[in-house]
Amino acid sequence: MDLTFSTAAEEMRAELRSWLADNVPAAFTTGDAVEFASLDEEFSFLRDWQAKLARDRWVGVHWPEAYGGRGAGAEASYIFQEEMARARAPEVINRIGVNLVGPSLMKHGTGAQKDRYLARILTCEDVWCQLFSEPGAGSDLTALRTVAVRDGDVYRVTGQKVWTSWAQYADFGILIARTDPGSAKARGISYVIVDMHAPGVEVRPLRQMTGSSEFNEVFLDDVRVPVANLVGEEGRGWEIAQTTLAHERGTSPRQLVIHRMLLEDLVRVARERERAGESDLRQSVAAAAIEVEIAKLNNWRTLTRLVRGEPLGPESSFIKLYWSEMSQRMHDTVMRALGPRAALRGSDAPTRGRLAESWLYYRAASIFAGTSEVQRNIIAQRVLGLPR
Numbered sequence: 001m002d003l004t005f006s007t008a009a010e011e012m013r014a015e016l017r018s019w020l021a022d023n024v025p026a027a028f029t030t031g032d033a034v035e036f037a038s039l040d041e042e043f044s045f046l047r048d049w050q051a052k053l054a055r056d057r058w059v060g061v062h063w064p065e066a067y068g069g070r071g072a073g074a075e076a077s078y079i080f081q082e083e084m085a086r087a088r089a090p091e092v093i094n095r096i097g098v099n100l101v102g103p104s105l106m107k108h109g110t111g112a113q114k115d116r117y118l119a120r121i122l123t124c125e126d127v128w129c130q131l132f133s134e135p136g137a138g139s140d141l142t143a144l145r146t147v148a149v150r151d152g153d154v155y156r157v158t159g160q161k162v163w164t165s166w167a168q169y170a171d172f173g174i175l176i177a178r179t180d181p182g183s184a185k186a187r188g189i190s191y192v193i194v195d196m197h198a199p200g201v202e203v204r205p206l207r208q209m210t211g212s213s214e215f216n217e218v219f220l221d222d223v224r225v226p227v228a229n230l231v232g233e234e235g236r237g238w239e240i241a242q243t244t245l246a247h248e249r250g251t252s253p254r255q256l257v258i259h260r261m262l263l264e265d266l267v268r269v270a271r272e273r274e275r276a277g278e279s280d281l282r283q284s285v286a287a288a289a290i291e292v293e294i295a296k297l298n299n300w301r302t303l304t305r306l307v308r309g310e311p312l313g314p315e316s317s318f319i320k321l322y323w324s325e326m327s328q329r330m331h332d333t334v335m336r337a338l339g340p341r342a343a344l345r346g347s348d349a350p351t352r353g354r355l356a357e358s359w360l361y362y363r364a365a366s367i368f369a370g371t372s373e374v375q376r377n378i379i380a381q382r383v384l385g386l387p388r
C-alpha cells in the first residue's frame, strides 16, 4: 500500500481547497440541515452548483480534457471527493452521469455518442439516470422483463423500471432490455440510451421515509429508441452493464470523509451528554473511531491498485459492504447519543434535523449498489473461493 499522494495531486488539492473556500455557500458549512422549499428548488440549486464547478473544470477531474476534464488520474478523483466532503460542499447532482455513464460510454460508446453526450454530463446540461432495476429484477438483474424489439432503425421499448434515482429530472437514461426474446439470463440483453422526454416514458416519483422523493418508477410504453443509441453490440449489453456496475462501487472517499465528519458530530454530542452526566458513550465512540480508520486503510489499498493501473476486482465489494454497515452502526450510535431529541426535525432539533435525516437515508446504504447479502456472496465465492 502506498501512503503518499503525488506532488501534482497535492497541488491540485490546495487549488481546490482554496476554490471551495471561496465558493461553497455559507449555509452548507455550519453542519446544520439546509432547507429548500421543494425538491424542485433543491435540484435546480444543485444543477447550477455543478455547472459552476464545471466552469472551472472541477467536475470529472479524471476525465480526458477533450470532454471537459483535467486528464488527471484516480488519485485526483479521490482527492476531489475528499475535499468536497471536507468543505461540506453540496454534492455533484449528475453523479450517475459522471460516475457511471461517462466511464461506460468512454469504454464502449461510438465516437458520435461520446461527442454528443460526454461534455454535457460534466456541465449538467444533460442529467442522466440509470434504468436497470425492475420489480422482480434487482439483485438478479438478468431476470429483467423489459423488451426492446427492433423495428427498422428504431427499437420499440416496453417495460417497467423502479428505484430510478433522479428520473423525474433526467434528460437521458442508460437502459438494459432484452432484445432477443428467445434468450435467457445474461444473453440477449442490450444496452441503450433512452431520451427521457420521448413519447411513452412516464415517471412516477416514490416517497421515501426521509420525506423526499429522489427515486421513481419509470414506465416505458412502446418508446421509440433510435438504433444509433445502442451502446456496443446488440445482445452484448450485459458486459457493458458490468462496466457500469463496477464503477458504482470502487473506492468511497466521499463516504469516508462523511463518516469522519459523523465521528466529529458523535464526539461532540457524547461530550455534551457526559458533561451532563447523562450517558457513558466512551466505548461506542472508540469503536466508531477505529472503524473509520479501518475504512480509510481499505480505501487507500484499493486506490493504490487503481493508481498502478491494476483492475479493481471483487475487493470493491468489501469496501462497499464495510462502509455501508459501518455507517448504519455509527448513525445508530449518534442517535443514541442524541437521546430523546434525536428524532426531531426542524429549527429546534439538533443540527436542524440533519443527523435524523441522514440516519433515515443511510438505511438504504446496505441496499443500493448491491445489497450486503450480495456483496457477501461475491466475497465468499470470488475472494475466499467458497463453493456456491
Ligand SMILES: Cc1cc2nc3c(=O)[nH]c(=O)nc-3n(C[C@H](O)[C@H](O)[C@H](O)COP(=O)(O)OP(=O)(O)OC[C@H]3O[C@@H](n4cnc5c(N)ncnc54)[C@H](O)[C@@H]3O)c2cc1C
Residues within 6 Å of the ligand: 129, 130, 131, 132, 133, 134, 136, 137, 138, 139, 140, 162, 163, 164, 165, 166, 215, 364, 367, 368, 369, 370, 371, 372, 373, 374, 377
Ligand atoms: C437509494 C436507492 C437508490 C437506487 N437507485 C437506483 C437507480 O438509480 N437505478 C437502478 O436501476 N436501481 C436503483 N436502486 C435499486 C437497487 O439497485 C436495488 O434495490 C438493489 O439492487 C436490490 O434489489 P431489490 O430492491 O430488487 O431487492 P431484491 O433483489 O429483491 O432483494 C431482496 C432481499 O433478498 C436478498 N437477496 C437477493 N438475492 C440474494 C442472494 N442471491 N443471496 C442472498 N440474499 C439475496 C437481498 O440482499 C435483499 O435483502 C436504488 C436503490 C436504492 C435503495
